[in-house]
Amino acid sequence: MKSYLSLISLSAKVRRKQNRMTLLCIIISVFLVTVVFSMADMMVRTETSRMLNKHGNWHIQLENISDEIASEIGQRSDVTATGWSSVFNINAEQPYFIGKKRAVLCGTDDSYIEQISNGLKEGKFPENEYEVMLGTNARDYLNLKIGDSVMLRTPAGDSEYTISGFGEDDPEYYQGQSYLVGVYMTREAFHHIVEQNGIDSIPSNFYVQFQSAKEAAKARTEIEQQYHLSDDTISENTGLMGMSGASRNESMKNMYSIAAVLFVLVLLAGVLMISGSMNSNISQRIKFFGMMRCIGASRQQIMRFVRLEALNWCKLGIPAGVLLGIVTSSGLCAILRYGIGGEFSTMPVFAVSIAGITSGILVGLVTVLLAAQSPARGAAKVSPAAAVLGGTQKQISVHHAAKKSLLKIESSLGVHHAMSSRKNWLLMTGSFALSIIMFLCFSVGMDFARALLPSLRSWQPDCTINGYANACTIEKSLVNEIGKIPGVSKVYGNTYLGDIPASSSQVPLDRVNMVSYDSYMLDCAAEDVVQGNISEIYGDNGKVMTICNKNNPLHVGDTIQIAGTEVEVACEISDGLFSDDMILICSEETFEHLLGEQKYTMLNVKLTNGATEETIKQISTFADNEEIFTDNRKSNQETTATYWATRIIGYGFMTIIAMITVFYIINSISMSVSARIRQYGVMRAVGMDDHQLTKMISAEAFTYAISGLIVGCAAGLPLSRLMYDVLITRHFGIAWHIPGTLIVVIILFVIASAFIAVYAPTKNIRNMAITETINEL
Secondary structure (H helix, E strand, O other): OOOHHHHHHHHHHHOOOOOHHHHHHHHHHHHHHHHHHHHHHHHHHHHHHHHHHHHOOOOEEEEOOOHHHHHHHHOOOOEEEEEEEEEEOOOOOOOOEEOOEEEEEEEEOHHHHHHHOOOEEEEOOOOOOOEEEEOHHHHHHOOOOOOOEEEEEEOOEEEEEEEEEEEOOOHHHHOOOOOEEEEEEEHHHHHHHHHHOOOOOOOOEEEEEEOOHHHHHHHHHHHHHHHOOOHHHEEEOHHHHHHOOOOOOHHHHHHHHHHHHHHHHHHHHHHHHHHHHHHHHHHOOHHHHHHHHHOOOOHHHHHHHHHHHHHHHHHHHHHHHHHHHHHHHHHHHHHHHHHHOHHHOOOOOOOOOHHHHHHHHHHHHHHHHHHHHHHHHHHHOOOHHHHHOOOOOOOOOOOOOOOOOOOOHHHHHHHHHHHHOHHHHHHHHHHHHHHHHHHHHHHHHHHHHHHHOHHHOOOOOOEEEEEHHHOOOEOOOHHHHHHOOOOEEEEEEEOEEEEEEEEOOOOOOOEEEEEEEOHHHHHHHHHHEEEEOHHHHOOOOOEEEEEOOOOOOOOOOOEEEEOOEEEEEEEEEOOOOOOOOOEEEEEHHHHHHHHOOOOEOEEEEEEOOOOOHHHHHHHHOOOOOOEEEEEOHHHHHHHHHHHHHHHHHHHHHHHHHHHHHHHHHHHHHHHHHHHOHHHHHHHHHOOOOHHHHHHHHHHHHHHHHHHHHHHHHHHHHHHHHHHHHHHHHHHHOOOOOOOHHHHHHHHHHHHHHHHHHHHHHHHHHHOOOHHHHHHOO
16 A cells, blocks of 8 residues: 555445445535536527527617717627617507508618518518518418519508518517518618608617627627717617626526525535535544554545545546436426427427536536535544544533433433534534525525416416507407307406596505406406405405506505596406506406496407317407407417426426435434444343334434424525515515415425434334344444
């Protein structure tokens, strides 16, 4: 043997069975980090691609800047593309038509369409003032093709153009719409139409694409300072910038902070788990380290021995964890792509994440080195006398006997054993507490996902017919007519009126917006109640409800004067069909009493599972030129897919954390029992039966569990509330409440973990002879 370090490989062979749990802890830690970062990488790739398709490939947008400034910005070395765009009649309120379809006019250039928005689908961008590019829905619904002539009808007269191509800069806005057509023309043609119709103040937006989001973030500051631009004239593509971690948006910054907190929690979980396992491993090898001191090893050599032994475990643990993480992340990606679909239909399945692998290796090494510090110092403190005296564990100073108190002696001994080693007690308590904290924090993530995805509400329609600009144009008799169409499950209507004069002595307001709910919508809204009693809203009783929103000053108990009648806010809900800041929702009877009989603004249709395209076609025929028909099925499916994917990943992650905790507790209890095996043998020899022995070990485990539960809830609930306030209350106005159901689940999990941890070691002791336990070294 040339060095003490040569004992590392020999020790690994001799103690292969005892080292399995430590090795398993390293594998799980590396696996967890690899999966998390790999999935994050794949989600970023997918979302980035989705954001490019949805919002365009641009980083910043500047409003109403001069052509000279735009030219200078376009010549920057870090800029890859620029483009102009001006839009008029986006809500189709003005009488501009292509055929019988309302038209949205867009003055732009080929760079914006082809590079910024990737919007050209067929043909080419207009080359002169007499050509236009139409949205793809014009090709489908007006039976047009490239080269056809179309007439653009405006209040100032008609203009004829030749179709040069088809495409759009916002596919989701026009997709499935049969009432609205996008008309894309050169900037010169657009300005000619605008001037001809006497329209002033159409904003011109200049879009800039940089080499990367980080370059864009740096360049934005330089551009603001160089051209003295204010914050309200420059904006960012939040989706694209946010995916790259370069967004200035406060919501995205909050998300980055939350992600950092969760990363630290994951790292702590790994450190605690590995450190606890190594501490238990060291406690069983006191005699070994004492013998090393006897033959001349210094404390520094012992510490180095423990650290290198930990790194030696990494030779197998890290590759195994990384490989398992790659396989698991590929499996999750396959589930998201083929099982859930929707916006995850482009999720890469067999792609390897360099970020995930690198993070798994680096975090694995860092975690192991951090976790080895405390065991290394503990091993270095072992004296040569420990080996001479045959000790198998560090001696613990005992100042008094275990107190019996209200517990039986075996339970008191179990509590005493748990608290006798403060370091081990803190590690065990920390493991339980950290798991509880992570449960509470990730549950907030689940609530945040639900708040972001309103289409998961039970009232969300599969298709709608809506009056232009929320006009009340839909006959109520259509509810029965559409309800008779095969494939239709439910039809319900709503009436919306905005800017209704109102007053209140409790809140400052002069106008409100009102919407009526029928009994079906009120039943569905019951699931979204935040505060108050929704049962008071039914019928004509002068009670209304409002949507909980940070910008909405109305709350339960407030009274409002409308049309000479006083109404009271009896309920607040988290979401609704119309999410205005100042909105009141009431029954149809109350609405008619206050504002008179009105036609419907919106007709909502839910379909059966057997609905066909013919069903959709028949429903769409009820929308005339003054009404909008929208097919929501695809967006609903994508949103639902996103929601369930979030829950699957979130709960899967929490399941892994739970498994880590259970493994760690089982290992620690087993190690603690093994370290005291001779004591237990003596206890059995003097008359302690198996039942009392089980109670003693159970008391030790439940001491860890209860202390962990107290610390976990004490730290987790405030952190959970902070995250809830940042992610949900600040943006949606929904107040935080103590998650009672989750706490009950956590308590049951802690109790179950303690029971599982006790089972294996107590069974082993019961199966051993008393003489065998006394002589066990």
